[in-house]
Amino acid sequence: MRCRFAPSPTGYMHLGNVWTALLCWLQARRGGGTLVLRIEDIDEGRSKKEYTRALMEDLTFLGLDRDEGPDAGGPYGPYRQQERYNLYEAAIERLKRLNLVYPCYCSRARITSVSGAPHEGELSVYDGRCYGLTEAERRRQRKKPSLRLHVPERSISFTDGLYGLQEEYLPTKCGDFVIRRADGMYAYQLAVTVDDGAMGITHVLRGRDLLGSTGRQILLSSYLGYQTPKYTHVPLLIDCAGHRLSKRQHGITVRELRAEGITGRQILSYLAYKGGLVREACLYDPDRLVQQFDIRNIGVKDIVIDADPIEAIKYFGH
Incomplete structure (x- = not known):
C-alpha cells in the first residue's frame, strides 16, 4: 500500500486540509503502508515556498508523520511538481x-x-x-x-x-x-x-x-x-451556511489554532469526532485513532463544523 497526501501550497493549512491529511495518514497507518507527501505546485502564480514550509511544519505539529516527501526524501522524488x-x-x-x-x-x-x-x-x-x-x-x-x-x-x-x-x-x-x-x-x-x-x-x-x-x-x-x-x-468540511472550508473562503488555519494554544491532538480528535470516526467527544491518542479507523464510518454527507470551531476544539482538552 502506497498512499499520498498531495496539497497545493497556495495558502496556510486549514481545517479542510487537515481533515484530508488525517484520513490519508490513518489509511496508510492502518494498512501498514507508506505515506507520501507530494507538493502540487504547478500553479506557479499562486504557489509559494513559504506555504510549503508552513505546511510541513503544521503536519509535524499535528503529529502526521510521512515516510516520503520533500523533507523526508525517498526513492520516488522529487516530491514537488515544479521539479x-x-x-x-x-x-x-x-x-x-x-x-x-x-x-x-x-x-x-x-x-x-x-x-x-x-x-x-x-x-x-x-x-x-x-x-x-x-x-x-x-x-x-x-x-x-x-x-x-x-x-x-x-x-x-x-x-x-x-x-x-x-x-x-x-x-x-x-x-x-x-x-x-x-x-x-x-x-x-x-x-x-x-x-x-x-x-x-x-x-x-x-x-x-x-x-x-x-x-x-x-x-x-x-x-x-x-x-x-x-x-x-x-465528504468535505462545510460551515453552518453550507460553504466549503477552503483557502478562498478563509477556512480557519492551523496557525490560528496554534496561536490559541490548541494542540495537534485536540484538532485531530475534534475532526475524528465530527467526522464520525469515533463516538465520544474526548481527547484521543493518534495510535488509538489508527486502531479504530474505518473509512465507512464517516458516511457520504458533508460534515458541518461548529459555528465557533476554536471554542469547540478547545473543549477536547478537558
Missing part, C-alpha cells in the same frame, strides 16, 4: 506518438459560449472543433494552442471506496480535455496522473470535489501504462 516537468513532457510525447493529442486554438470565451454555463459540479464540454482541423488550417492560426487529449467513445467505470460504482461517459462528461495549457503550464489531470503512476501510488484518498476528475485520470493512466489506483473520495 517534475520533464516527466510531464515525456508523457505528452508518448501520447503524441499514440496520436491522441492535438492543438486547440479555441479561446475560453468561445468554449463557454458553445457549451453554456455548467451547473455546479459540472464541466464545460468541449465540442471538438479543433480536432478536425487540417494541417493547413492549423498553420493559419495565430493563437498559441493548448494541447487536448482526444477521448474515446466509451465509458470509464470504477468503484469508489465510499461512493460506490461510478461511471462516466467522457465525450458528454467533459469532451476532449486539456493536458497542457496555451501558456505552457501542465494541466492538473496530466500532472497528478503521471505523479501517481510514477510514484507507484496504490491508494488515492481525496475530497469528493475531485470525484469527477477520476475518469479522465483512469483514461490517462491506461494510455501511459500505469496501474490504476484504488480511489476513495471523502
Whole structure:
C-alpha cells in the first residue's frame, strides 16, 4: 500500500486540509503502508515556498508523520511538481506518438459560449472543433494552442471506496480535455496522473470535489501504462451556511489554532469526532485513532463544523 497526501501550497493549512491529511495518514497507518507527501505546485502564480514550509511544519505539529516527501526524501522524488516537468513532457510525447493529442486554438470565451454555463459540479464540454482541423488550417492560426487529449467513445467505470460504482461517459462528461495549457503550464489531470503512476501510488484518498476528475485520470493512466489506483473520495468540511472550508473562503488555519494554544491532538480528535470516526467527544491518542479507523464510518454527507470551531476544539482538552 502506497498512499499520498498531495496539497497545493497556495495558502496556510486549514481545517479542510487537515481533515484530508488525517484520513490519508490513518489509511496508510492502518494498512501498514507508506505515506507520501507530494507538493502540487504547478500553479506557479499562486504557489509559494513559504506555504510549503508552513505546511510541513503544521503536519509535524499535528503529529502526521510521512515516510516520503520533500523533507523526508525517498526513492520516488522529487516530491514537488515544479521539479517534475520533464516527466510531464515525456508523457505528452508518448501520447503524441499514440496520436491522441492535438492543438486547440479555441479561446475560453468561445468554449463557454458553445457549451453554456455548467451547473455546479459540472464541466464545460468541449465540442471538438479543433480536432478536425487540417494541417493547413492549423498553420493559419495565430493563437498559441493548448494541447487536448482526444477521448474515446466509451465509458470509464470504477468503484469508489465510499461512493460506490461510478461511471462516466467522457465525450458528454467533459469532451476532449486539456493536458497542457496555451501558456505552457501542465494541466492538473496530466500532472497528478503521471505523479501517481510514477510514484507507484496504490491508494488515492481525496475530497469528493475531485470525484469527477477520476475518469479522465483512469483514461490517462491506461494510455501511459500505469496501474490504476484504488480511489476513495471523502465528504468535505462545510460551515453552518453550507460553504466549503477552503483557502478562498478563509477556512480557519492551523496557525490560528496554534496561536490559541490548541494542540495537534485536540484538532485531530475534534475532526475524528465530527467526522464520525469515533463516538465520544474526548481527547484521543493518534495510535488509538489508527486502531479504530474505518473509512465507512464517516458516511457520504458533508460534515458541518461548529459555528465557533476554536471554542469547540478547545473543549477536547478537558
